[in-house]
C-alpha cells in the first residue's frame with residue numbers, strides 16, 4: 001500500500017522549543033507544511049528529522065507523513 005507523503009519545508013533548523021531541543025541533543029527542528037484537507041499553513045516540531053514521522057493532524061484530522069530529506073538532494 002502506498003501512503004501519501006506530505007511536502008514540508010524547514011521553518012527553523014533548530015526548534016524554538018527549548019525543552020525538546022535539549023531532550024533531542026539539538027536534533028529537533030521546526031517545519032511547515034499544508035494541511036492535506038484544507039490547505040491551511042501548519043507547523044510542527046520534528047524531534048528526529050532523520051527518521052520518518054507520521055501522525056493525524058489536529059487541523060482536519062488528516063493523515064500526514066514526512067520523509068527525511070536525503071543528503072544528496074540540493075535545494
Ligand SMILES: [Zn+2]
Nearest residue numbers: 035038059060
Ligand atoms: Zn485542515
